[in-house]
Each structure stands twice: as structure tokens, then as C-alpha cells.
Amino acid sequence: MHVDIRPCGASACGVVVWASPQAQADARQGSGRELIGMQLFQDFSRRGDAWRGKVYVPDLNRTLAGAARIVDANHLEAKGCALALFCKTQVWTRVTPKAS
Numbered sequence: 500m501h502v503d504i505r506p507c508g509a510s511a512c513g514v515v516v517w518a519s520p521q522a523q524a525d526a527r528q529g530s531g532r533e534l535i536g537m538q539l540f541q542d543f544s545r546r547g548d549a550w551r552g553k554v555y556v557p558d559l560n561r562t563l564a565g566a567a568r569i570v571d572a573n574h575l576e577a578k579g580c581a582l583a584l585f586c587k588t589q590v591w592t593r594v595t596p597k598a599s
Contacts, residue, residue, distance in 0.1 A: 501594050502539060511550065513540030526557035543567065554579040 501517035518526070518534045526534035534557060541562070543552030554565030556579065563579040570576050573593040580586040 500534070502591075504540065507541075509544070510552065511540065511543040512538050512552075513543075514538050529556075529558035530560040532557065540565065540567070 500515055500519070500522050502513040503516045504511060504513045506512075515534050515537045523534045526532065526537070537555070537557060539555050539557070541553040541555065543550045543565075548568060550567045552565055553562050554577070555562045561581070563581050564583065565580070566578045568576045568578075570590065575591045575593075576588060577591055578586055578588040
């Protein structure tokens with residue numbers, strides 16, 4: 500999945516711009532919605548060295564507390580938690596846009 504992280508008013512959000520056929524099928528099964536164009540990161544604002552907000556997980560059809568931390572120029576550590584006890588962390592890699 501490719502997510503475009505962009506300003507949304509006073510905060511930041513992340514919108515899906517590309518997803519594999521399997522990710523799209525999982526999202527349709529979980530949420531009944533199309534994945535492309537879906538806003539996954541909502542109301543993210545900077546707090547200390549991290550960004551915090553809400554993360555929508557389409558295959559679970561749930562919105563969780565989320566955090567993101569920039570690791571370096573090409574990597575972002577994303578974390579989502581349910582009840583602050585059950586958390587999952589992923590390291591995302593920047594995708595270089597293809598020249599047109």
C-alpha cells in the first residue's frame with residue numbers, strides 16, 4: 500500500500516493512493532469500502548518527537564490510537580494501538596514517485 504501523507508487543515512492525514520489487489524480485497528471484506536482514496540491517518544499533530552492521531556484499519560473496520568515517528572529521510576515508524584495494550588508497529592519506506 501502507498502499512502503500520501505499531506506496537510507489536512509491544522510493537522511496531517513494519510514490517504515491511500517495505491518494498494519495491491521490483495522490489500523484492496525481485504526479492505527472490501529473488512530469495511531465494505533474501496534481502499535484507494537481512503538483516509539487512514541486522521542488528525543495527526545506533532546507531540547515531541549512523534550506525530551499522534553487516529554489510524555483507521557480497513558480490514559478490521561476499526562479506528563485506533565496511532566503514532567508515527569520519522570526514523571530517517573526514507574523511513575517512518577508507524578504504530579497503532581487498541582486500548583493502549585495491543586499495539587502493532589511497522590516501519591514504512593518512502594516511495595519515490597515515478598517520472599511521467
